[in-house]
Amino acid sequence: MEFTPYTRKAQYYETDAMAIVHHSNYIRWFEEARIDYMDQMGYGYRQLEADGMGSLLLDVQCSYHKPVRFGDAVRIDVHITECRGVRMRVRYEVYNQQTGALCCTGETCNCFLNSEGKPVALKRHCPALYQLFVASME
Amino acid sequence: MEFTPYTRKAQYYETDAMAIVHHSNYIRWFEEARIDYMDQMGYGYRQLEADGMGSLLLDVQCSYHKPVRFGDAVRIDVHITECRGVRMRVRYEVYNQQTGALCCTGETCNCFLNSEGKPVALKRHCPALYQLFVASME
Amino acid sequence: MEFTPYTRKAQYYETDAMAIVHHSNYIRWFEEARIDYMDQMGYGYRQLEADGMGSLLLDVQCSYHKPVRFGDAVRIDVHITECRGVRMRVRYEVYNQQTGALCCTGETCNCFLNSEGKPVALKRHCPALYQLFVASME
Amino acid sequence: MEFTPYTRKAQYYETDAMAIVHHSNYIRWFEEARIDYMDQMGYGYRQLEADGMGSLLLDVQCSYHKPVRFGDAVRIDVHITECRGVRMRVRYEVYNQQTGALCCTGETCNCFLNSEGKPVALKRHCPALYQLFVASME
Numbered sequence: 001m002e003f004t005p006y007t008r009k010a011q012y013y014e015t016d017a018m019a020i021v022h023h024s025n026y027i028r029w030f031e032e033a034r035i036d037y038m039d040q041m042g043y044g045y046r047q048l049e050a051d052g053m054g055s056l057l058l059d060v061q062c063s064y065h066k067p068v069r070f071g072d073a074v075r076i077d078v079h080i081t082e083c084r085g086v087r088m089r090v091r092y093e094v095y096n097q098q099t100g101a102l103c104c105t106g107e108t109c110n111c112f113l114n115s116e117g118k119p120v121a122l123k124r125h126c127p128a129l130y131q132l133f134v135a136s137m138e
Numbered sequence: 139m140e141f142t143p144y145t146r147k148a149q150y151y152e153t154d155a156m157a158i159v160h161h162s163n164y165i166r167w168f169e170e171a172r173i174d175y176m177d178q179m180g181y182g183y184r185q186l187e188a189d190g191m192g193s194l195l196l197d198v199q200c201s202y203h204k205p206v207r208f209g210d211a212v213r214i215d216v217h218i219t220e221c222r223g224v225r226m227r228v229r230y231e232v233y234n235q236q237t238g239a240l241c242c243t244g245e246t247c248n249c250f251l252n253s254e255g256k257p258v259a260l261k262r263h264c265p266a267l268y269q270l271f272v273a274s275m276e
Numbered sequence: 277m278e279f280t281p282y283t284r285k286a287q288y289y290e291t292d293a294m295a296i297v298h299h300s301n302y303i304r305w306f307e308e309a310r311i312d313y314m315d316q317m318g319y320g321y322r323q324l325e326a327d328g329m330g331s332l333l334l335d336v337q338c339s340y341h342k343p344v345r346f347g348d349a350v351r352i353d354v355h356i357t358e359c360r361g362v363r364m365r366v367r368y369e370v371y372n373q374q375t376g377a378l379c380c381t382g383e384t385c386n387c388f389l390n391s392e393g394k395p396v397a398l399k400r401h402c403p404a405l406y407q408l409f410v411a412s413m414e
Numbered sequence: 415m416e417f418t419p420y421t422r423k424a425q426y427y428e429t430d431a432m433a434i435v436h437h438s439n440y441i442r443w444f445e446e447a448r449i450d451y452m453d454q455m456g457y458g459y460r461q462l463e464a465d466g467m468g469s470l471l472l473d474v475q476c477s478y479h480k481p482v483r484f485g486d487a488v489r490i491d492v493h494i495t496e497c498r499g500v501r502m503r504v505r506y507e508v509y510n511q512q513t514g515a516l517c518c519t520g521e522t523c524n525c526f527l528n529s530e531g532k533p534v535a536l537k538r539h540c541p542a543l544y545q546l547f548v549a550s551m552e
Contacts, residue, residue, distance in 0.1 A: 015154050017153035023474060027437065031288055060474075062474050151445055162300050162307075293483075
């Protein structure tokens with residue numbers, strides 16, 4: 001699979017009084033990029049919900065290397081690093097597109113839920129999506 | 139009815155690169171203050187939902203008079219100005235508690251929804267809440 | 277001048293418990309679209325700041341017609357409706373790109389500030405930008 | 415030192431389409447609680463800025479145990495776990511006040527900056543604040 005990197009601009013309302021993007025917003029950018037990645041895989045989050053499933057975040061980690069400022073264009077690289085049992089682990093790298101600098105790295109761990117809200121193993125519960133994740137790891 | 143004014147502090151993550159609270163956040167503060175007001179009336183938003191109803195915003199207006207900065211304590215006064223047919227109109231005044239300055243004024247108009255998501259006249263559909271709104275206008 | 281309409285997708289973190297985009301986010305979308313419009317005009321907000329100027333929101337109004345849901349693609353049309361004295365008035369229309377439905381309309385009024393933070397008449401203080409706004413109104 | 419625990423209610427605009435508080439908001443709550451803690455210590459963030467210093471987040475980690483819903487009251491416990499060299503490490507525990515359940519735990523690591531924006535060792539650069547942190551760890 002070939003993925004188009006996710007890009008976006010830092011918005012004014014995402015800055016804080018230090019004139020840099022507030023650290024909480026990178027967590028939101030991770031979500032944007034993860035959702036875009038699944039859309040590109042061909043099994044988007046809306047499909048997931050249409051199939052009676054959900055997704056819940058279990059863990060997030062984020063390291064801030066260089067500030068991003070209003071108007072900066074960023075590229076967010078997404079890597080599925082693990083998809084085992086009920087869990088999926090994803091790595092993110094946020095790059096400033098002008099300078100090429102790596103601004104932020106992070107990781108999320110989420111699980112998938114069935115229609116009763118119980119965590120399910122993707123391999124058994126939704127093999128189509130599981131195969132896509134596995135293929136994208138290769 | 140006696141209401142305790144709604145107060146809160148401006149948070150760091152609510153500021154923007156001009157080192158003032160971003161204008162979009164006042165709309166959120168209006169919601170906080172409106173929900174607190176209904177809680178104090180004795181018929182909170184959770185009760186509304188438990189009774190199979192909902193609320194939908196139709197309109198918002200906001201005028202910015204003086205900036206609020208990180209750490210400023212504000213008081214938000216709430217006035218129900220109209221509760222007729224399917225609509226409720228509410229006015230807000232945001233004051234800086236240290237200086238007493240009026241920083242922001244605004245208005246929202248919302249309607250109430252039944253469990254099918256259709257707008258309903260509160261007077262007929264939920265007279266208990268309607269009476270509380272009317273009483274609070276006096 | 278020819279403008280490319282501003283488009284974006286509704287993000288998951290922008291939804292609320294009613295599974296629709298929270299009303300406060302449209303105010304942020306207006307800002308995104310206004311900034312994009314100025315970028316396209318050839319005098320972006322960063323240029324404004326580099327020239328020692330700023331911009332302050334005085335007023336915002338927003339009417340909600342139809343909800344936008346997670347994953348919906350929207351187009352935001354921007355119209356400069358007034359640029360006189362120290363004020364600029366802008367109208368926004370948010371359309372659902374799939375259905376074509378008009379979901380939200382709104383207006384902002386802002387003023388421009390010099391390096392001391394005082395409101396200035398754009399016509400005199402920054403005729404280049406003023407001419408661009410006037411041209412875009414035609 | 416005796417600290418009053420930081421409490422607040424989950425706001426409607428903080429929920430997402432799963433009708434739970436969106437995970438990104440806990441990062442903001444950590445900031446609220448950390449700032450409140452420094453206020454209670456007697457050396458608040460505004461004092462820090464008045465003394466020509468700043469603070470920069472280097473790292474954040476957050477684990478989600480149980481969802482928080484609209485209207486839930488939460489208590490956020492703050493523990494300074496390390497204050498060495500240029501870094502300060504803080505742990506957070508978010509409890510549902512009604513049920514007592516531990517909903518979320520997390521950690522931030524930040525550094526302090528001098529007026530040129532360079533990281534400084536608090537012990538040397540601002541011994542008064544350093545002593546307060548050390549005392550609060552005991």
